[in-house]
Amino acid sequence: MARKAVAQELSRERILEEARGLFVTHGYRSLTMRSIAKTMGYSHGALYYHFKEKAELFHALVSDDFNMLLSRSHDIIGRTRLGEMAQLERLMLEFIKFGLENPNHYEIMFMIKDPELQQYSRTEKAQCLDLFATVVRAILTKRADADDRIYSAPWSLFMSMHGFISYSINFNQTYDEVKKLAEAHVKYLCEGLLGRTVS
Incomplete structure (x- = not known):
């Protein structure tokens, strides 16, 4: 007892x-x-x-972390209009904010190198990336010249955000410290998606 x-x-x-x-x-x-x-x-x-066992504990960690991120993403998508650039910008900034406010979560979710451990997050990671890709493709399908980027653009945007987050985590930078840079980075990426030059 x-x-x-x-x-x-x-x-x-x-x-x-x-x-x-x-x-x-x-x-x-x-x-x-x-x-x-x-x-x-x-x-x-x-x-x-x-x-x-330890594996069950690790899997619970990964599942909880991805559920938190997916919940935030669904909330943004539910409050904004699919296919609008403002929605994509908010989603990307929220992703960066999540990574920098929860660096330990982010490292376990996206930076674990062990192939055996990566299997614990494969499904959740795919759900997260699919949701992000849906928003990117909703914007691109409105453009006549988007066919060749419909599959590559979501991955390129994600990798750009991941690089920003990883670099900031490596130097122990908080979201508040890099917020202006994050906003400029997201704006630059979104303008590039539309093929426009950032002024």
Whole structure:
């Protein structure tokens, strides 16, 4: 009974938040359920009350993080008109903001190099990219010259945002610190999508 009380006191959310930072700092392979629990000041049994194994814990992290990002994206799309450039700009800025306000989340979602771990985020990552591509293509389909870019443009825009976020994370820059640069970057990318020169 005492063990169950301790497990309930140690919430799923707290485990996920602590483990996220540990995975980013130490890497997936160097951690065990026992080492995660020890860092938190609990026995590993308290973790097993919520997660059967380390892989399940990692997958829960990835799923929660992508659900948070997708929720924000759906909210923006629901409040704006599909096919409008302003919608794409807001979506891109929100993505950059998410990455820089949640660097540990972002690293686990998009910067994990281990092929074995990448499989845990494949479905969620595809959903995120598909949603973004839908917005980009809604803009391009209104243009007569868009056929050759309908598939390449979403990926190019995403990679440009990813580079901006990765660079900023590497230098510990917050969103507030680079907000003006982020806005200019997004404007430049969106103007390029339409084939116009930024003034």
